[in-house]
Amino acid sequence: MADTEALAEQALEAATRLLAQKPQNAQGTLQPRSLDAAVTMQPQANLACISVPGAYAYREAKRALELGLNVFLFSDNVSLEDERSLKELAAAKNRLLMGPDCGTALINGAGIGFANAVARGRVGIVAASGTGTQEISSLLDWLGLGVSQAIGTGGRDLKQEIGGLSMLQGLHILAQDSNTDVIVVTSKPPSPAVAEKILATCATLPKPVIINFIGQGATGSEGNLTFTRTLAETALAAAQAMGASTPLPALDTATQDSFLQNSLQGRKPEQRYLRGLYAGGTLCYEALFLLKDVVNGVYSNLEHGAYALTDPFTSKEHTVIDLGEDAYTEGRAHPMIDPLLRNQRILHEAQDPQVALLLIDLVLGYGAHANPAALLAETIAQARALADAQGRNLPVIVTICGTRADPQDYALQAATLEKADILVARNNAEAVTLAGRYLRMLHD
Amino acid sequence: MTDTGNPLLAGQPPCVVNVGIDLFAETLRQQSITVVQVLWKPPPPQDDDLLNLLDSLI
Amino acid sequence: MTLPDKIAAANNEALSRFAAARPVWVDVRPAIDVLPGMTRATVLHAGPPIAWQDMCNPQKMGVVQAVLHEGLAETEAEAEQMILQGQIVVAPCHEYGAVGGMAGITSASSPLAVVHDPVHNRYGYSQLFQGPASGLLNRDEYNNEARKRWRWLETVLGPVLGAAIRSIPPIPVKPMIARALEMGDECHNRNSAGSAVILNAIALALYDTCTDRALLQETLAYLKVNEQFSLCLSMAAGKAMADSIKNIPYSTVVSAMCRNGVEFGIKVSGLGEQWFTAPANRIEGLYFSSEWGDADAVPDIGDSSIMETIGLGGHAQAAAPALQQFVNGSFARAVSTVQSMQLITVGQLMEFKIPTMDFIGVPAGIDIRKVVQQGITPVIDTAIAHCKGGVIGAGQTQAPEGCFTAALRAFGKAYQPS
Known part of the structure; x- marks a missing residue:
């Protein structure tokens, strides 16, 4: 009897305790209206991801740094003056300021912004370019390696006005990091004075450093420094520095040759020009640079001077465009998220009798469209029907940037394109090189 | 990682506050990262x- | 007492009047019989004052149709001529003690729900809804349908409902609202529960007072499909409550909020009958059919934002999680919306509890000072009107900030010692 009473009392007590606890209430799902409120709610927070319009970005980024957070700053249209002052504040606070206009980072295995599902490993990356980081890190994953940290700096970090503040900070972090054995640096060509400073710093580091200033073309080694021409070579050089001997994934020669032969056979004489339609800015820049060795003059919205594209919506002779630029994205989503704009452009190009070949990138990973290959394959089929009605063929090379662990399923994406008779290259340099071979056959 | 004094790089997955585009919070949740x-x-x-007027009325 | 103290006391008085009000549904009568100042040649509309020629299309068209419907003109051209020459009085419902959903077109013979608050001796009136839109694709067909509908409201629904209500003790509106909040309504965009509660409350009286089986059948059929019916009563009660806080010296509480599809207008208790307006916002939401899009929609329209004025609708959004489907939202977002409304209101109305938020009272009594200080404007849950007439969707929008800053400046002029 006493036992039952004691048990009953215990049960009652437990029930009272349960009742006293607040039910799963609204407080738990509160959405804060400011950075300050968010940090109060989540004191563990250590990174702010900021993508507000440029005019407000400085204010939010500054507050985040003051609150002791690191910052991934996706916003663009921040003045150079504000960028410098944010980076100085970050340095004083011993925090990272990745950006502005930073698209990709990998921090302790987490992909921030547009990033691929890359294995963790011992290669550290400091990068002034988003899709450059995506291409290098994805290829490292294919090579059986992985990334310790990929730190973004924003596209203008190596300009004279900023002086590489973020890159120097990133280099020092990776030099000290016991989980990083090899360091990769990638950027568009820096201003000469900043390049000198970066190279001098790299030369003092106790680790191999692979340097890829896209568009500069330097190669060879010098002490602990190795210079590479392409993003793919950069991944390969990093792997070799790690002691790996796996070759880059590549198309076999027979597939390449038969693609060229078939394309030539179905071609009309006036089909002479390439149209490169890129979603990835750095991939586009690399294509532009690699093609310069092959053909005379490629028009682009990334070019200044004689080969600058006067109308971004009209191609001219050889044209390679970055569809992620402001002229195309105003008022709509980036083509990596919403392929509509690029697909329209493909249909447009298909009706130009001078088009010989399309070169396209397909970026997978977090943040990218859930099934881009399906839409692309469908569009190419429509485009070919248009070309066919006028008696032309339309060969297409697509380079996929992604890993086997990406949410879109790499194998499915590649198979979808191949089934649609599209040549799928394993990296951008391979795709561009093959395109270059075809153009040489047409123009010799 | 060697202690850099920066809690972000201490080896744990980051804990993120997302200010702006919802998509970036979604991509982090896909990776089981805590996001506010x-x-x-x-x-x-x-x-x-107007601010002076407010001050006199509140 | 300092100025801020006087304002605080006045605002507390306003909130306590909201709390003390006991609005009851007493009748359904034609506008001409009940609205003070109503004439045969008067047509009322939703929203702040606006000239006929400046109205958005559905409201402009509605005024013309009402003139024809009342037999004041034979043709549209003649009706337009009369309106332009000032032979027709065109005025806001709000200035006649009434409120009207969407375009809000109310003419002499329109049957109105009559709600009375004996505590403050205030009446509130609301038109009865037409019901689901039909014939939207063709303008003439739509107008014909709408006028047929009006005729039915006047000859069948109004008299049948009126007789039933008069035969029973008045129906308290606040307990109906409280019940509906418990049952998943926020009492602006979702009124499914409230309408069921009302149908329950009057079914027997309808049976007892309407001996013509055909008319009874039509009335019940209308009540069965009109899941928004209780909103007529809530709006009439809201109008009575809001009018009870008019002209409290020093109060910065909003006493009216309404839209005419062109402008959003507010009144402020301590500033009497003055309107403060700003361009109406578009509505973020879903269309009921894929044939409609943003190009078909009129900006924010209707007097139904009287519900937010007394702390319901957008202010109580978390009570109706189902509505989040219309705004691609989430429960968390609805909770945040309520929390942000707490930042701009005087306090909670404990009679109206939000069960999903641990039974807090709805945030009521919009304080123009807090709106300007916080940079947060009231969230309005609302239907979307087609530019040719009819309801085609639902969603939410926000009151424009401009009317609150204008009101605050006017308040400063009126009350700040110079």
Whole structure:
């Protein structure tokens, strides 16, 4: 009897305790209206991801740094003056300021912004370019390696006005990091004075450093420094520095040759020009640079001077465009998220009798469209029907940037394109090189 | 990682506050990263007369 | 007492009047019989004052149709001529003690729900809804349908409902609202529960007072499909409550909020009958059919934002999680919306509890000072009107900030010692 009473009392007590606890209430799902409120709610927070319009970005980024957070700053249209002052504040606070206009980072295995599902490993990356980081890190994953940290700096970090503040900070972090054995640096060509400073710093580091200033073309080694021409070579050089001997994934020669032969056979004489339609800015820049060795003059919205594209919506002779630029994205989503704009452009190009070949990138990973290959394959089929009605063929090379662990399923994406008779290259340099071979056959 | 004094690089997955595009919070949740989304809106334009008036009424 | 103290006391008085009000549904009568100042040649509309020629299309068209419907003109051209020459009085519902959903077109013979608050001796009136839109694709067909509908409201629904209500003790509106909040309504965009509660409350009286089986059948059929019916009563009660806080000196509480599809207008208790307006916002939401899009929609329209004025609708959004489907939202977002409304209101109305938020009272009494200080404007849950007439969707929008800053400046002029 006493036992039952004691048990009953215990049960009652437990029930009272349960009742006293607040039910799963609204407080738990509160959405804060400011950075300050968010940090109060989540004191563990250590990174702010900021993508507000440029005019407000400085204010939010500054507050985040003051609150002791690191910052991934996706916003663009921040003045150079504000960028410098944010980076100085970050340095004083011993925090990272990745950006502005930073698209990709990998921090302790987490992909921030547009990033691929890359294995963790011992290669550290400091990068002034988003899709450059995506291409290098994805290829490292294919090579059986992985990334310790990929730190973004924003596209203008190596300009004279900023002086590489973020890159120097990133280099020092990776030099000290016991989980990083090899360091990769990638950027568009820096201003000469900043390049000198970066190279001098790299030369003092106790680790191999692979340097890829896209568009500069330097190669060879010098002490602990190795210079590479392409993003793919950069991944390969990093792997070799790690002691790996796996070759880059590549198309076999027979597939390449038969693609060229078939394309030539179905071609009309006036089909002479390439149209490169890129979603990835750095991939586009690399294509532009690699093609310069092959053909005379490629028009682009990334070019200044004689080969600058006067109308971004009209191609001219050889044209390679970055569809992620402001002229195309105003008022709509980036083509990596919403392929509509690029697909329209493909249909447009298909009706130009001078088009010989399309070169396209397909970026997978977090943040990218859930099934881009399906839409692309469908569009190419429509485009070919248009070309066919006028008696032309339309060969297409697509380079996929992604890993086997990406949410879109790499194998499915590649198979979808191949089934649609599209040549799928394993990296951008391979795709561009093959395109270059075809153009040489047409123009010799 | 060697202690850099920066808690972000201490080896644990980051803990993120997302200010702006919801997509970036979604991609982090896909990776099981803790994210707090801020309901952000542009600050109201500063109007000194109005702010002074407010001060006298509140 | 300092100025801020006087304001605080006045605002507390306003909130306590909201709390003390006991609005009851007493009748359904034609506008001409009940609205003070109503004439045969008067047509009322939703929203702040606006000239006929400046109205958005559905409201402009509605005024013309009402003139024809009342037999004041034979043709549209003649009706337009009369309106332009000032032979027709065109005025806001709000200035006649009434409120009207969407375009809000109310003419002499329109049957109105009559709600009375004996505590403050205030009446509130609301038109009865037409019901689901039909014939939207063709303008003439739509107008014909709408006028047929009006005729039915006047000859069948109004008299049948009126007789039933008069035969029973008045129906308290606040307990109906409280019940509906418990059952998943926020009492602006979702009124499914409230309408069921009302149908329950009057079914027997309808049976007892309407001996013509055909008319009874039509009335019940209308009540069965009109899941928004209780909103008529809530709006009439809201109008009575809001009018009870008019003209409290020093109060910065909003006493009216309404839209005419062009402008959003507010009144402020301590500033009497003055309107403060700003361009109406577009509505973020879903269309009921894929044939409609943003190009078909009119900006924010209707007097139904009287619900937010007394702390319901957008202010109580978390009570109706189902509505989040219309705004691609989430429960968390609805909770945040309520929390942000707490930042701009005087306090909670404990009679109206939000069960999903641990039974807090709805945030009521919009304080224009807090709106300007916080940069947060009231969230309005609302239907979307087609530019040719009819309801085509639902969603939410926000009151424009401009009317609150204008009101605050006027308040400063009126009350600040110079």
